[in-house]
Amino acid sequence: MIEVNGLVKLFGDRKVLHNLNFTVGSGRICGFLGPNGSGKSTTMDILAGLLGPSSGTAKVCGFDVVTQSKDVKANVGYLPDNPPLYKEMKVKEFVHYVAKLRGNSSQDRNRDVDWVLNECDVADVANRIIGNLSKGYRQRVALCAALVHKPKVLILDEPTEGLDPNQILHIRKLIKKLSEERTVILSSHILSEVQATCDEVVIINHGHIAAKTSIQNNVDKPLFYLYTFASKADNALHWFQQRNYVLSAKSLSQKNNSILVEFGKEFWSDNSGVNIANVTEQIVQQNFPLIGIEEKKEGLEELFFEVIRSQPGQHQIQLSPSGELL
Numbered sequence: 287m288i289e290v291n292g293l294v295k296l297f298g299d300r301k302v303l304h305n306l307n308f309t310v311g312s313g314r315i316c317g318f319l320g321p322n323g324s325g326k327s328t329t330m331d332i333l334a335g336l337l338g339p340s341s342g343t344a345k346v347c348g349f350d351v352v353t354q355s356k357d358v359k360a361n362v363g364y365l366p367d368n369p370p371l372y373k374e375m376k377v378k379e380f381v382h383y384v385a386k387l388r389g390n391s392s393q394d395r396n397r398d399v400d401w402v403l404n405e406c407d408v409a410d411v412a413n414r415i416i417g418n419l420s421k422g423y424r425q426r427v428a429l430c431a432a433l434v435h436k437p438k439v440l441i442l443d444e445p446t447e448g449l450d451p452n453q454i455l456h457i458r459k460l461i462k463k464l465s466e467e468r469t470v471i472l473s474s475h476i477l478s479e480v481q482a483t484c485d486e487v488v489i490i491n492h493g494h495i496a497a498k499t500s501i502q503n504n505v506d507k508p509l510f511y512l513y514t515f516a517s518k519a520d521n522a523l524h525w526f527q528q529r530n531y532v533l534s535a536k537s538l539s540q541k542n543n544s545i546l547v548e549f550g551k552e553f554w555s556d557n558s559g560v561n562i563a564n565v566t567e568q569i570v571q572q573n574f575p576l577i578g579i580e581e582k583k584e585g586l587e588e589l590f591f592e593v594i595r596s597q598p599g600q601h602q603i604q605l606s607p608s609g610e611l612l
């Protein structure tokens with residue numbers, strides 16, 4: 287649905303996007319993460335057909351953003367960083383106006399406007415002046431404007447920026463609902479937001495892609511188990527160190543009788559013959575006085591800081607070799 291190949295953007299002689307490559311499959315929600323100034327909005331502007339790349343290609347729904355920008359715009363709904371709203375207009379009047387500009391046919395326009403007002407939960411304020419609405423409502427009106435022509439792809443630049451937790455939850459649910467029939471790419475600084483909303487994530491740092499991963503398949507998996515024993519755990523430590531599916535096992539000096547065990551990738555595969563259930567059974571058979579197992583997950587936050595700390599362009603973590611995203 288979205289295909290980016292070797293995308294480069296220069297502003298004057300300053301290169302702000304360096305050879306970006308990624309794809310987002312149909313019906314997926316892709317989070318676009320990165321520090322301030324890393325190039326998220328520039329990439330989104332290019333994908334929306336509003337800004338030309340310096341080299342490389344980007345296609346949306348099979349249409350090239352440069353040579354077929356009209357088709358791209360017809361298939362894309364874009365919610366920019368600061369969405370343009372006519373604050374003195376009433377909500378319904380404004381969305382109607384956008385529908386006309388977008389070319390919705392005159393016989394469908396009323397129906398399309400009513401549909402989008404309901405879809406974005408703003409029907410109750412249809413006759414209110416936009417400038418008098420709360421920020422959360424204004425953001426949903428802006429979403430109406432991005433959606434009224436029924437695009438197949440939604441591009442949302444920081445859709446929850448500046449909203450309170452309640453409004454964030456509302457927009458998050460709305461994005462999930464909208465994604466049932468669309469491909470969505472959204473940028474955000476809020477890592478928990480991306481983890482809760484997206485299927486996959488692209489992390490961009492200084493204009494370079496630093497990581498791409500599928501969230502459900504990779505980021506959420508437990509990486510470590512912390513085993514706690516009732517008495518000295520030296521023989522248990524030795525036992526874990528002998529297992530070929532254990533990457534590392536060490537005593538934790540700050541936690542008495544605890545061992546941190548990190549498992550290899552094969553531990554998680556269905557056909558490796560090892561899993562948490564039979565490992566626990568084996569430990570019990572060893573008569574180690576095991577009193578607790580705690581799961582440690584690697585979250586998006588750890589991944590984000592790991593890649594952001596590394597040198598731009600030097601390091602790319604690609605956790606999804608099966609490649610839905612790539």
Ligand SMILES: Nc1ncnc2c1ncn2[C@@H]1O[C@H](COP(=O)(O)OP(=O)(O)OP(=O)(O)O)[C@@H](O)[C@H]1O
Nearest residue numbers: 297298302320321322323324325326327328329367
């Ligand atoms: N029109 C422009 N002319 C010159 N430089 C620009 C222009 N637009 C963006 N830039 C620069 O390109 C770089 C990437 O900016 P961009 O807005 O894409 O980053 P971002 O990741 O969206 O940042 P933020 O999270 O702060 O919104 C920044 O250094 C910015 O100053």
